[in-house]
Amino acid sequence: MYIIVAGGGKVGLGLAAELLQGNNEVLVLERDPARAAAMGEELGDSVMVGDGCETSTLDGAGVARADLVAAVTGDDEDNLVICEIARSRGVVRTIARINNPKNELLFKKRGIETTISATQAILAQIEQELPTHEMISLLKLHGGLELFEIKLPATSPVVGRAVREVLLPPESLIALVVDPGGSPRLPGGDSRLNGGDALVVVTHRESLDMLREALIGSTHGLDT
Amino acid sequence: MNVLIMGCGRLGAQIAGMLDEQGHRVTVMDTTPASFRRLRENFGGVTVLGNGMDAQALERAGVGEIEAFFAVTQGDNRNYFASQMAKQVYQVPRVLCRIYDPGREKIFRELGLETFSPTSMGARVMVNMLLGAPQEAS
Numbered sequence: 341m342y343i344i345v346a347g348g349g350k351v352g353l354g355l356a357a358e359l360l361q362g363n364n365e366v367l368v369l370e371r372d373p374a375r376a377a378a379m380g381e382e383l384g385d386s387v388m389v390g391d392g393c394e395t396s397t398l399d400g401a402g403v404a405r406a407d408l409v410a411a412v413t414g415d416d417e418d419n420l421v422i423c424e425i426a427r428s429r430g431v432v433r434t435i436a437r438i439n440n441p442k443n444e445l446l447f448k449k450r451g452i453e454t455t456i457s458a459t460q461a462i463l464a465q466i467e468q469e470l471p472t473h474e475m476i477s478l479l480k481l482h483g484g485l486e487l488f489e490i491k492l493p494a495t496s497p498v499v500g501r502a503v504r505e506v507l508l509p510p511e512s513l514i515a516l517v518v519d520p521g522g523s524p525r526l527p528g529g530d531s532r533l534n535g536g537d538a539l540v541v542v543t544h545r546e547s548l549d550m551l552r553e554a555l556i557g558s559t560h561g562l563d564t
Numbered sequence: 565m566n567v568l569i570m571g572c573g574r575l576g577a578q579i580a581g582m583l584d585e586q587g588h589r590v591t592v593m594d595t596t597p598a599s600f601r602r603l604r605e606n607f608g609g610v611t612v613l614g615n616g617m618d619a620q621a622l623e624r625a626g627v628g629e630i631e632a633f634f635a636v637t638q639g640d641n642r643n644y645f646a647s648q649m650a651k652q653v654y655q656v657p658r659v660l661c662r663i664y665d666p667g668r669e670k671i672f673r674e675l676g677l678e679t680f681s682p683t684s685m686g687a688r689v690m691v692n693m694l695l696g697a698p699q700e701a702s
Binding site for chain 1: 617618619639640641642644645648649652653665667668671672674675
């Protein structure tokens with residue numbers, strides 16, 4: 341599949357890294373050249389500097405042959421416009437991130453398939469502000485899979501371990517590791533995990549308790 | 565006519581003044597209070613502080629009772645978003661939308677919005693100023 345991800349924030353980067361591992365052709369569009377260059381170190385050729393709201397950028401990205409366009413910037417009006425342009429170029433599947441749950445109605449009226457529900461968005465916003473919640477839902481993917489951000493506490497049983505030693509639930513994957521300084525890296529099997537690392541993990545929602553047990557440990561309450 | 569204008573920049577303030585002068589009921593909304601200084605001195609309409617992309621703000625500005633909505637902020641995407649809100653959520657009969665980018669303007673027009681691109685129009689006018697208006701093919 342050829343997938344265009346518009347917006348190279350945390351969601352866009354995590355999504356792209358996961359999709360690349362699934363052997364998809366992926367192109368991330370990021371407006372900020374510095375941010376795009378930093379991402380290029382992780383994602384190689386799969387990053388292009390440009391504003392996804394510009395028709396010329398999307399055309400230059402070959403939007404007409406894209407199977408899917410995911411608009412995941414932090415601005416709902418931009419995400420709406422990106423989806424509209426993509427659809428005008430014949431893209432059938434567009435997915436928008438909705439930052440303000442109140443805007444979901446308009447996206448629905450415009451017929452844009454969204455995968456982030458209002459409730460989830462609110463929950464994620466609350467969770468981001470409460471350090472006690474270590475697992476934040478970032479995005480729903482296909483087939484029941486979901487993208488989570490998990491901050492490793494210093495007491496995590498996997499601190500100091502290599503990625504290959506971590507016993508993850510079935511069909512789960514550590515897609516990205518962001519160190520406490522904010523630098524992202526694609527984890528290999530030998531990558532060591534440290535306290536304070538933020539992991540972007542793909543898993544099934546049903547496996548969440550198992551994932552929490554594996555990455556955070558059982559001393560924390562099961563409150564999701 | 566009962567009209568709501570989102571964005572009290574140069575264009576928004578001018579539209580507001582002209583319609584007010586002609587006796588229409590005009591409400592202007594903007595996110596910064598200082599913008600309302602652009603309105604003419606004896607402006608008889610209403611000003612509302614708020615973001616036109618926000619449903620609550622639109623309702624405060626009386627979007628339910630208007631016959632026409634103008635989206636004339638500096639942001640093309642904001643204008644598009646608010647126009648679709650007015651049209652699709654509040655069923656405003658006439659929605660007019662300024663879009664600077666001619667590429668986007670074409671797409672939004674094809675999606676059924678009444679759009680206006682000062683870029684395309686300005687370019688045409690200035691080229692005509694230099695070369696004279698093209699002869700109509702009759």
